[in-house]
Amino acid sequence: MNESTTTTTASTSPTATVTGKKRKIRQDRWEQNRKKLKRNSGKSYASQSGNKIPRKKFRHTTDCCKKNCSSSFDYKRQREIFKTFWAMAEKPSQDTFLISCIQREEIKYVKTVTKRKNRSWSWKYSFKVDGQDKTVCKGFFLSLLQITESRMKTVLRFCKSGTTVATEKRGKQPNPAKISxxxxxxxxxxxxxxxxxxxxxxxxxxxxxxxxxxxxxxxxxxxxxxxxxxxxxxxxxxxxxxxxxxxxxxxxxxxFRQRKTDVCDFCTECKIKLSANSSDPCKESFRLHEVKVAEYKVLRQQCTKNINDDTLTVEFDYAQNLPLPKLNVSAQFYKRLLWLYVFNTHCFNDGDSKFFCFLECDGGKNGNSVCSFLNDFLVKKLTENPELKKVVLLSDSCGGQNKNKTLVRYCAWLSVKMGVEINHIFPVRGHSYCQCDRNFGVYGTVLKKVETVENPIEYLEIMRTVRHKPKAFEAEMSAHLLKEWDKTLDSFFLKVPKAKGKKFTIQKYVKLSYKPTGTMSVYADYNGAPQNFNLFKLNAFVSKDTELALANPAPVGIKTAKKNDVLSLMPFVKPVNREWYKNVLRGTCNDNDSAETDEMDSD
Incomplete structure (x- = not known):
């Protein structure tokens, strides 16, 4: 088997990554090194340009100089020296051999009249024969070993520097293009x-x-x-x-950003464990998890595909925050930006989808804002369609936004107020990808190509124009809708829902059902039996005529560092938008300001 073939090894840790065997570096198999070995051994090879270089063949040298130094070396001795030299097969070893055969001597005769400068010394060439050095001429030396003048110049440079052992410096010089x-x-x-x-x-x-x-x-x-x-x-x-x-x-x-798509950590962990050990103890819990996911998908499909005339199905979620201002200058990347929050409600009955947008200084992404926007969307739908008797709500299980006491109380109040049954269904954790996420992706694709957005109205215009079927998206600045639902509903509801011998733990339930009579049923499984709880206080009475005195939320402060960062970007913002940012950071921004900005942009 080829040594480059990798083999997987199981790790003892259930979360460790299974890696293959690291391949060894085999430099002797590199084509360049194979050519180098052939060249240094005197064998034939193909040059870098593709030319065929013949191998070194021994030639008996008989004619060289006036002294006839070749006569001191018979055929056998010359052949032995030739083979010994090329058998070394390494250039440093061969150069060291050549250095040992060369000796520097002072010049014996100096010309008094010359056209060029006299040499400082001369070179003496010799081969060892029976332990003694026998001097030969340069012509015989080069002819016997079949080396060139250029190679001899390299060896002579070693001799001039006093080097006795040659080294290979090719490929070992510092790279001038290397980044420091x-x-x-x-x-x-x-x-x-x-x-x-x-x-x-x-x-x-x-x-x-x-x-x-x-x-x-x-x-x-x-x-x-x-x-x-x-x-x-x-x-x-x-x-x-x-x-x-x-x-x-x-x-x-x-x-740059954390993952956008929902990935179930439990599924990933179990798959890794089971790939290493098919009988891991997590096998049964993973099977039950998959059954639960399948049940949720069936239930969700029933709610979104098979919609009855008397049922309103709505899904809602928060999007990724949008930055203000969004500029194409480098300075923006080093600054903290003002965030635009986007909340989406999507109706499966008629395809209506609305984006409620507000600035971070107007309020938080909490239960109050979710109730405020849901109330605006649901009340309009229920008022326009009096035949609706049921409402199905779909959302993720985020405790700070969708699965908390504020939303529970609001749903119970709305059920009594509008005379409808409300079912709130939550997905299995890690499997919460929904229609709202698809809606965010529709305008997100366009926003990636837009380099500059200086005010919220520009975001809203993009949202309104990116979809045409079945209907265009609705989008508005909705800070005026924000209300304090939690404090207002406290007077009607118990601090904790009560039932005889039962404890209310909201995070355990996958479905909450509210009846117009004021009762609530909870489900720990999608197909399980319900448990009933009381929500309202004994002396509290809610009817269709009950009106709530909802207060506006207190302004949310912005840190000084963020204010300074946003203000420092004003030189890159159009003059018509600068005043809007200054009003926002002073805490005087409202929907009217946004409308004025819209008018200025239209001019």
């Missing part, structure tokens, strides 16, 4: 200037850091480094982009 360590140290220094942070959930497992700017990539970093290098050294960078990209890929501890 100073450049690479500046590259790493430049990486650290970009805002970055560790993974929130995986910081204990890895030291990898993630750049905060979502528009950053290797090519943009390379162009920024060219300016950075010139500012530091005053010289133009000679580093090529492919070299920079390879160095980043192999030596960097940074990443």
């Amino acid at each position: 360590n100073v450049v690479w140290s500046l590259v790493k220094e430049h990486w650290s200037t970009f805002p970055n942070k560790k993974s929130h959930y995986g910081s204990s497992k890895t030291e990898r850091k993630y750049f905060e700017n979502p528009d950053l990539n290797v090519k943009k970093m390379f162009h920024a480094f060219q300016e950075y290098y010139f500012d530091k050294t005053g010289k133009q960078l000679s580093l090529k982009y492919p070299t920079y990209h390879r160095y980043f890929r192999e030596n960097s501890d940074y990443s």
Whole structure:
């Protein structure tokens, strides 16, 4: 079997990566080294240009000079010297042999009238015969060994320097094109200037850091480094982009963004364990996990494909934050940016999909904002279609946004208020890729090609125009919809839902069902039996006529460092948009300001 064939070895660690056997370097098999061996052995070979070089054949030398020095070496002795020289098969060894055959002597005669400078010394050539040196002429020396004048010049340079053992220096000279360590140290220094942070959930497992700017990539970093290098050294960078990209890929501890698609950690871990040991204890739990995933997919398909006339099916989720401003200048990559939050609600009944957008200074991505936007979307749908008696909500299981007491109380209140049954279904963790993610990908593809976005209205225009079937996306600035639902609903609901002999643990449930009568049923399995809990206080009464006095949320502060970073980018922003940013950072921004900015842009 070829030695380059790799063989896999099982690791004792269940999470270790299975790697193949590292291949050995076989320099003797390299074509270049094979040619070199043939050339040094006097055998025939093909030159770099493809010419056929014949092998060295012994020739009996009989005529050389006036002294007839060849007569001292018969046919047998000459053949022996020839074979000994080429049998060495290594140039350093052959050159060392030649050095031992050459001796430097002072010149005996000096010309008084010459057209060129006299030599400082002469060279004496000899071969050892029976332990004694026998002097020969240079012509006989070259003819017998079949070497050229140019090679002799190299050997004579060794002799002039007093070297007795020749060395091979070809291929060992310093590479003039090699990038110095100073450049690479500046590259790493430049990486650290970009805002970055560790993974929130995986910081204990890895030291990898993630750049905060979502528009950053290797090519943009390379162009920024060219300016950075010139500012530091005053010289133009000679580093090529492919070299920079390879160095980043192999030596960097940074990443641009965390994975976008949902990947189930439990599935990945179990597959690795079972590939190493098919009878691993995780086999049964993995099987049950797959059954649960299959049940969720069937249930979701039933809710999204087989929709009854009396049922409203809605899915909702938050998108990746969008940066403001988004510019095509290098300075932006080193700054903290203002974030635009995007919340999407998608109706499977008629294809309606709406993006609720607001700035980070207007509110947080929490249960209050989810309830505010859901209420605006659902109440309109239920009011326009009075025949709807059921509502199905689909979302991920994020505790801070979708699976918390604020949303539970809101769904219970809405069920009584609108007289509908509400079922909230959560996916298996790691298998939460949904229609909202596809909607984000539709406008995300366009945003990758847009280099400059200076205000939120430009984002909204892109969202409104990227889809035409079945309907265009709706998008609006929705800070005015944000309300404090948690504090307002406290007066109607128990602190913790109660049931005799049962404890309410929301993270255990995959389905929550709310009835217009004010009761709630929870399901630990998709096809399991329900458990009933009480939500409302005894003295609290909610009816269709109940109105809530919802307060507006308190403004969210922005750190001074971020304010300064955003303001420092104003020279790169159009003058008509600069005032809008200043109002935002002063805390005076509202939907009217955004509308004014829209009017200015239309002018």
